[in-house]
Amino acid sequence: MPGIVVLRWGHRLQRDLRLTTHVALTARALGASGLMLTDIEDKRIKETVEKVVKNWGGPFFFEMGIPWKKAVKDWKAKGGIVVHLTAYGENIETSDVLQRIKASGKDILVIVGSQKVPREFFSEAVSDFNVAIGNQPHSECASLAVFLDRFFEGRELTKCFENAEVRIIPQKRGKKIVRDC
Numbered sequence: 337m338p339g340i341v342v343l344r345w346g347h348r349l350q351r352d353l354r355l356t357t358h359v360a361l362t363a364r365a366l367g368a369s370g371l372m373l374t375d376i377e378d379k380r381i382k383e384t385v386e387k388v389v390k391n392w393g394g395p396f397f398f399e400m401g402i403p404w405k406k407a408v409k410d411w412k413a414k415g416g417i418v419v420h421l422t423a424y425g426e427n428i429e430t431s432d433v434l435q436r437i438k439a440s441g442k443d444i445l446v447i448v449g450s451q452k453v454p455r456e457f458f459s460e461a462v463s464d465f466n467v468a469i470g471n472q473p474h475s476e477c478a479s480l481a482v483f484l485d486r487f488f489e490g491r492e493l494t495k496c497f498e499n500a501e502v503r504i505i506p507q508k509r510g511k512k513i514v515r516d517c
């Protein structure tokens with residue numbers, strides 16, 4: 337199964353702390369291998385993500401500060417493809433875009449924005465596919481979650497995380513965890 341890494345673009349230090357953290361936690365929990373926060377550094381998010389990985393397992397990497405153009409260039413140079421999630425793209429339900437992405441068999445860099453993204457993101461030079469999770473504007477976190485779930489067809493929901501210090505035992509009611517698993 338190809339690997340997926342998320343590129344988060346447009347993080348604003350003052351207002352996006354919680355949302356970017358949630359994008360990273362969603363990426364990890366739903367099967368991506370890592371997240372690159374491009375063009376900016378936010379150590380608070382790195383700390384939170386590393387803490388979650390330590391407690392709940394991995395592998396999952398968090399990198400920050402790389403210019404987005406370099407991240408995309410390096411990714412493509414290694415043979416990966418780029419999927420830009422945007423309300424303006426090919427609808428994941430009504431088109432065959434997901435089939436074409438899967439048919440490539442290549443590792444995928446999924447770009448999600450925050451503020452309005454540079455026009456170049458839509459170009460062939462950057463994105464191999466522009467994918468809409470429905471053609472209504474909503475949220476980077478929601479669009480990423482739906483994309484990952486459709487890509488992995490639900491298998492990510494039973495993923496086994498390595499080196500976890502704590503694990504949830506699903507219950508009808510209440511909370512049960514085991515430590516040192």
Ligand SMILES: C[S@@+](CC[C@H](N)C(=O)[O-])C[C@H]1O[C@@H](n2cnc3c(N)ncnc32)[C@H](O)[C@@H]1O
Pocket residue numbers: 420421422423424447448449450451452453467468469470471472473474475476477479
């Ligand atoms: C809250 S939206 C902001 C969009 C921004 N106002 C603009 O006009 O580009 C932030 C990000 O969520 C993602 N997003 C929002 N709605 C989406 C949709 N329907 N399909 C796919 N991605 C979506 C995109 O990655 C987008 O860059």
